[in-house]
Amino acid sequence: MMPNPLHYYRPDTITEARDLFEQLQRANQRPTYYGGGTEILTRSRLNDGDFDAVIDLKGIPELHVHEQDGSRLRFGSVLRLTELADRDLWPFLTATVDRIADHTTRGQITLGGNLFSTLPYKEALLPFLVSDSADLTVATPDGVKQRRLADVFDEELRLDPGDFLISVTVDGQEAKALAFKSFKMTRQDWIDYPLVTIGTARREDGSIRAAFSGWSSFPFTSSRVNKILSNTQKPPEERAREAVAAMPFHAVDDIHGSSEYRQFVTQYTLARMLKELEAQS
Ligand SMILES: Cc1cc2nc3c(=O)[nH]c(=O)nc-3n(C[C@H](O)[C@H](O)[C@H](O)COP(=O)(O)OP(=O)(O)OC[C@H]3O[C@@H](n4cnc5c(N)ncnc54)[C@H](O)[C@@H]3O)c2cc1C
Numbered sequence: 567m568m569p570n571p572l573h574y575y576r577p578d579t580i581t582e583a584r585d586l587f588e589q590l591q592r593a594n595q596r597p598t599y600y601g602g603g604t605e606i607l608t609r610s611r612l613n614d615g616d617f618d619a620v621i622d623l624k625g626i627p628e629l630h631v632h633e634q635d636g637s638r639l640r641f642g643s644v645l646r647l648t649e650l651a652d653r654d655l656w657p658f659l660t661a662t663v664d665r666i667a668d669h670t671t672r673g674q675i676t677l678g679g680n681l682f683s684t685l686p687y688k689e690a691l692l693p694f695l696v697s698d699s700a701d702l703t704v705a706t707p708d709g710v711k712q713r714r715l716a717d718v719f720d721e722e723l724r725l726d727p728g729d730f731l732i733s734v735t736v737d738g739q740e741a742k743a744l745a746f747k748s749f750k751m752t753r754q755d756w757i758d759y760p761l762v763t764i765g766t767a768r769r770e771d772g773s774i775r776a777a778f779s780g781w782s783s784f785p786f787t788s789s790r791v792n793k794i795l796s797n798t799q800k801p802p803e804e805r806a807r808e809a810v811a812a813m814p815f816h817a818v819d820d821i822h823g824s825s826e827y828r829q830f831v832t833q834y835t836l837a838r839m840l841k842e843l844e845a846q847s
Contacts, residue, residue, distance in 0.1 A: 570610070570613060570618060571618070572610055572617075572618060572619065572620055573590075573595065573618065573619040573620070574600075574619075574620055574622065575590075575597075575619065575620070575621050575622065576621075576622040576624070576625045577621065577623075577625060577626065578625050578626065579626060580626055580628060580705045580710065580732065583599075583621055583623060583626060583705065583730065584705050584706070584707065584728065584729075584730070586621055587599075587621060587728045587730075588707075588728060590619050590621075591728070595618055595619045596616060596617045596618050596619065597617060597619040597620070597621055598615070598616075598617035598619070598620055598621070599620070599621050599623055599678075599682075599730045600620040600621060600622040600623065601623060601624070601643065601644055601675075601676030601677075601678045601679035602646065602674040602675045602676045602679050603620070603622075603674070603679075604671060604674050604675055604679070605679060605683055605684065605685070606620060609684075623643065623644050623678070623730065624644045624676075626644075628642065628732055628733070629642045629643050629644040629678075629732055629733065630642045630644055630645065631733055632645055632649065632650075632653055632655065633655075634655065634738055635735070637737060637738050637739065638699075638701075638735040638736065638737055638738055639655050639656055639735060639736050639737075639738050639741055640733050640734075640735045641655070641656075641659070641677055641733055641734050641735070642677070642732070642733045643676060643677055643678030643681075643730070643731040643732060643733055643734070644676045644677070644678060645676060645677050646672065646673055646674065646675065646676055647663040647664075647666055647667075647672040647673075647675050647676075647677070647680070647690070648669065648672045648673045650663050650677065651663055651664045651672070656693065656736065656741050657746070658693040658741070658744060658746040658748065658765065658767065659690070659693045661746070661748040662689055662690060662692050662693055662748045662763070662765055663677075663680075663689070663690050665689070665748070665750040665763070666680065666687075666689050666690065667757065668757050677690055677734065678730070678731045681723055681731065681734070682722075682723060682731065685759075686779075686780075686782075686783045686784055686785075687759060687760060687763070687779050687780060687785070688722075688779065688784070688785050689750070689760065689763050689779045689785070691723075691777070691779070691785045692748070692763065692764075692765035692777040692778075692779055692785060693736075693746070693748075693765055693767075693777075694715055694734060694736065695715075695719070695765070695777035695785060695786070695787045696744070696746075696765055696766070696767045696775035696776065696777050696787060697736050697737075697740060697741065697744070697767075698737075698740060699735075699736050699737035699740045700714075700715035700716075700734060700735070700736050701713065701714055701715060701734070701735050701736075702714075702715055702718060702723070702731055702733075702734055703731070703732040703733045703734075703735065704725055704729050704730070704731060704732060705729060705730050705731075705732055706726065706729045707728070707729075710732060715734070721784040721786070722784055743769070743770050744767040744768070744769060745767065745768040745843055745846050746765065746766065746767045746768075746843075747764075747765075747766050747839045747842055747843055748763070748764070748765045748766075749763070749764050749835050749838075749839055750762075750763040751763070751764075751780075751831050751832075751835055752822070753822045753823055758822070759780070759822060760779055760780035760822070761780055761822050761823045761827070761828055761831055762778060762779070762780040762781050762828055762831055762832050762835065763778070763779040763780055764776055764777070764778055764832070764835055764836060764839060765777045766795070766836075766839045766840070766843060768843045768844070768846075772796070772798065773792070773796040774792060774795040774796045774840070774843065775787060775792050775795075776791060776792060776795055776809070776836070776839075778813075778832070780818075780822070780828070781813065781815065781817050781818065781828060781832065782815040782816070782817070782818055783818060786814070786815065788812075788813065788814045790812050790814065791809045791812055791813060791814070794808045794809045794812055795809055795836070795840065798844070802836075802837045802838075802840035802841045802844070803837045805836075805837075805840060806832075806833045806834070806836035806837035806840065807833055809833075809836055810829050810832050810833045810836070817829050817832070
């Protein structure tokens with residue numbers, strides 16, 4: 567089967583990209599934004615896309631920003647995962663993205679593409695989910711807007727149709743103060759989709775946060791689970807067992823592992839992470 571032809575556009579500014587999306591819609595085309603293209607091109611080849619035009623965002627300078635901007639760390643949405651790791655502005659983010667795919671593919675996948683992937687994993691989201699200060703800078707018809715990640719995250723990052731991610735920021739002090747562990751457990755190989763990936767962070771007040779990918783069909787963090795993990799009156803093994811029992815969603819059962827196996831792996835991984843995190847202090 568021949569894939570349907572794709573129209574390709576590469577605007578130079580945020581306004582051009584946002585306007586182009588609307589113009590294409592008015593012309594009865596179905597546009598989508600394009601970061602590294604790894605997912606879009608696969609879907610297009612399989613004729614599995616609800617789009618026939620792509621707007622490549624990589625020509626827009628603001629989306630390449632990668633810096634400490636005043637008190638905030640700012641990560642542009644078209645940065646490749648390899649760029650994030652090489653610069654290592656936020657070691658928690660580096661440790662997480664460095665386990666996504668193989669090195670060559672990480673040189674294609676962009677931060678925005680991972681965060682808005684149609685696959686369930688979106689592992690780059692985990693450090694941002696455990697942070698209190700993560701914000702998104704978003705291109706909208708009314709100009710560039712800041713949104714708190716917590717306000718737009720509901721099983722996935724929900725932007726209005728036609729809006730796109732410019733960058734993600736976190737408070738530099740908060741990021742520096744978080745002791746963290748990032749563990750990815752796969753069925754067999756080092757490089758694979760996760761059975762479960764867990765990002766945990768210990769805050770200055772001693773409380774623990776965890777975010778999970780692979781456990782369900784979307785990444786999540788849970789205040790109930792975090793409360794259990796933070797109760798240092800109990801040993802790590804007991805907290806890990808209680809946390810798994812209190813998960814807000816059922817563990818998925820898929821080709822990577824059964825629901826029971828995921829629960830088992832999550833429990834022992836969490837116990838190990840708690841021990842290592844608490845040994846650091
Ligand atoms: C071999 C391979 C292994 C992989 N392994 C993993 C893994 O272990 N863990 C994991 O989490 N993922 C994994 N992935 C999935 C990968 O992270 C996603 O497919 C990701 O979408 C690819 O990024 P991209 O930049 O190529 O996205 P694209 O194909 O360009 O876009 C993907 C989606 O994101 C949207 N998008 C892109 N940029 C923006 C933006 N700035 N604003 C709003 N929407 C945007 C696009 O419209 C599209 O819907 C793997 C992918 C491959 C090919």
